[in-house]
Amino acid sequence: MTKYKAYFFPLKLWTILAATSSQPAAALERLLTPGEFESIRHELQDDLQHLPFNPDKETRNWPERLLGEKLYSDNNLSLQRNQSCATCHQITPAINPETGQPYQAPGFVDADNVEKGTPVSDGSVAGAFGALNAPSAGYASFTPPFHWDQTQKAYVGGQFWNGRASTPAEQAGGPPLNPAEMAMPSKAAVIERLKENAAYRALFWAAYRLNIAGLLSAAETDVAYNAMGKAIAAFERTRSFGPFTSKYDYFLAGRIELTPQERLGLDLFNNKAQCASCHVSAPKKNREGTWTPALFTDYGYDNIGAPRNLDIPGNPEPNKGLGGRPDIAARDPQGLEIGKHKTMSLRNIAITAPYGHNGVFKSLEQITHFYNTRDTLGRVADNRDPGFGIKGWPLPEVPQNVNASSIGNLGLTAQEEAAIVAFLKTLTDGYPIWGRDPRVSSNDPGPYER
Numbered sequence: 001m002t003k004y005k006a007y008f009f010p011l012k013l014w015t016i017l018a019a020t021s022s023q024p025a026a027a028l029e030r031l032l033t034p035g036e037f038e039s040i041r042h043e044l045q046d047d048l049q050h051l052p053f054n055p056d057k058e059t060r061n062w063p064e065r066l067l068g069e070k071l072y073s074d075n076n077l078s079l080q081r082n083q084s085c086a087t088c089h090q091i092t093p094a095i096n097p098e099t100g101q102p103y104q105a106p107g108f109v110d111a112d113n114v115e116k117g118t119p120v121s122d123g124s125v126a127g128a129f130g131a132l133n134a135p136s137a138g139y140a141s142f143t144p145p146f147h148w149d150q151t152q153k154a155y156v157g158g159q160f161w162n163g164r165a166s167t168p169a170e171q172a173g174g175p176p177l178n179p180a181e182m183a184m185p186s187k188a189a190v191i192e193r194l195k196e197n198a199a200y201r202a203l204f205w206a207a208y209r210l211n212i213a214g215l216l217s218a219a220e221t222d223v224a225y226n227a228m229g230k231a232i233a234a235f236e237r238t239r240s241f242g243p244f245t246s247k248y249d250y251f252l253a254g255r256i257e258l259t260p261q262e263r264l265g266l267d268l269f270n271n272k273a274q275c276a277s278c279h280v281s282a283p284k285k286n287r288e289g290t291w292t293p294a295l296f297t298d299y300g301y302d303n304i305g306a307p308r309n310l311d312i313p314g315n316p317e318p319n320k321g322l323g324g325r326p327d328i329a330a331r332d333p334q335g336l337e338i339g340k341h342k343t344m345s346l347r348n349i350a351i352t353a354p355y356g357h358n359g360v361f362k363s364l365e366q367i368t369h370f371y372n373t374r375d376t377l378g379r380v381a382d383n384r385d386p387g388f389g390i391k392g393w394p395l396p397e398v399p400q401n402v403n404a405s406s407i408g409n410l411g412l413t414a415q416e417e418a419a420i421v422a423f424l425k426t427l428t429d430g431y432p433i434w435g436r437d438p439r440v441s442s443n444d445p446g447p448y449e450r
Contacts, residue, residue: 031271032282040282044291045254048448061234063206068235070200071228076193078124078182085175085232088121088130089137091240094351104434107352108138108241114352119312119359124183129313131180132161133359136352138429139242139345141168141233142295155322157299161341161357162322168233173225187225191216194228207231244293245446246347247426247435252283252294253447256439258426265423268416273371274406275420278302278343293448296346296427303339305374305402307394309360310382318397319357339398350425358397364421372417375408 032040071077073086087110093102094111107114110121113133120130146158146166155163159171175181176190184190194200195212204210208227216224250256258266269275276282279296286292301322308318322328323338332338341357349355354362361367366389369377378392388394396402412420431437432444 031274031276034267034270037270037282040285041252041254043285044252044283047285047289047291048253061207063203064208064231064234065238067200067203067207068231068233069238070203071232072235074197076196077176077184077190079184080124080126083122083124083182085137085172088134088175088181096351103351104428105348105351105430106138106240107348108136108140109352110134113354113359117354117362119309119354121181123178123180125179128180128183131312131316132319132357133354135161135342135344136348137236137241139295139347140171141237141241142292142345143168143297143299152300154300155328155337156301158342161319162325163301163342164325168236169226169229172229172232172236188216188218188221190228191221191224194224203231243429243446244448245429245431245444247428247431248423249293250431250435250437250440250447251426255447256435256437259422261419261422262426263423264416265419265421268412268420269423272416273410273412273420275371277406279346296349297343300343301337301340302343302403303341303396303398303401304356304371304407305396306356306358306360306370307383308397309356309358310384311360312358320398321357323401335400338400339396340401346424347427348429350428364424365417368417368420368424371407372410372412373408375404 071085073084073091075081075084075087077084089108090111091106091108093104093106094109094114095101096103097115097117103114112118113121119133121134122129140159143159144157146163147156148154149156157163157166159165159168160174165171165174176184177187184193191212194204201211201213204212204224204227208230210224210227212224247256247258247262251258257263266281269279270281278298278300280298281294281296283294284292303321319341320338321341323332323335323340328337329335350364353364354360355364355367360383361370369389370393374393377389380387380392380394382388382394385391385394428434432440432442
């Protein structure tokens with residue numbers, strides 16, 4: 001976890017929300033029994049009643065936060081001045097294509113993908129497209145730096161689907177220079193765009209004591225560019241990106257109960273469906289006595305056996321994920337990491353369609369059915385087949401290292417699949433507003449605050 005997650009929270013938070021551990025929650029050696037899960041939940045609720053406030057001891061670099069907020073939504077940092085971070089990680093709710101109304105909360109993904117069902121994002125240059133579905137920026141700052149976990153004997157953490165950026169600040173520096181995304185030709189070209197804005201010149205000085213107005217050397221350009229990424233990452237640590245205000249959070253805190261269908265979905269998620277083996281659903285008590293709410297990921301990498309998505313423009317070759325990185329391939333002569341992509345958080349999953357690293361799954365119902373029946377439903381040629389997900393599934397786009405232990409033949413009934421989907425919908429933030437629950441006022445600050 002990042003040790004500075006609460007850095008810009010506007011309200012004092014309980015010690016319960018502290019995220020001071022530098023390591024991720026360990027992958028579960030086994031799934032929790034219902035009794036074990038309830039024991040953890042009750043211990044959390046007890047601590048919520050008795051722990052004192054923990055005043056924020058971090059120095060607040062407000063110029064850094066303001067700079068990051070402005071940078072995040074600035075189209076001028078793309079070649080055609082038509083794309084920003086917010087283009088692919090929108091900070092306002094997308095429109096529900098079924099109702100025509102805004103979703104309950106921002107999903108921090110590409111709203112065009114959500115609203116139009118497209119799998120990947122347009123680039124700044126006409127005709128350029130990404131090859132992977134844009135993951136959510138929500139809760140991303142909790143991800144630990146990319147590293148080899150000696151206990152799990154696996155790679156953990158990092159940003160992007162293949163973890164190639166170790167930290168959020170490093171990730172923020174990637175899209176401006178990616179020809180398929182913001183397409184700027186160089187770091188120096190980005191800094192020249194920053195110089196055009198008087199507010200940026202002032203904020204870089206106020207936040208970092210960097211004067212970007214003059215002629216910069218190559219080394220100074222690198223420093224300024226890295227500071228840009230650091231500022232964006234600081235904005236992504238603000239509470240709007242990780243509010244912990246879902247129905248599930250209020251349930252964990254003992255403020256509400258789930259419906260019978262949602263509770264069945266949770267029990268299946270934690271046991272029969274084995275979802276929690278990678279998407280950890282229990283809050284974690286840290287060594288110092290603080291808690292980290294459930295983030296629904298172990299930050300690891302897996303090949304779920306997703307089929308190729310022929311709807312990606314240009315039909316690019318399947319992405320090999322973690323094992324496709326040259327640095328990982330050099331350490332992995334047996335190819336044991338090929339096809340593995342990062343296990344993303346499931347928070348706000350109901351409002352961030354489509355799903356999978358290549359966006360091949362159109363709905364929560366479809367990807368849940370895939371996890372359940374990948375190996376039993378039958379085969380169809382590709383994702384454009386009318387029988388896709390009905391009569392069968394195509395073969396995995398990358399056949400190596402497919403997870404066959406906890407995906408593909410779960411034996412769930414249709415009613416059980418529906419219950420899991422109902423549970424996943426409880427992970428959407430903004431419950432005080434969308435829940436219309438008399439037990440939770442519309443201006444409630446959150447279940448983990450006094």
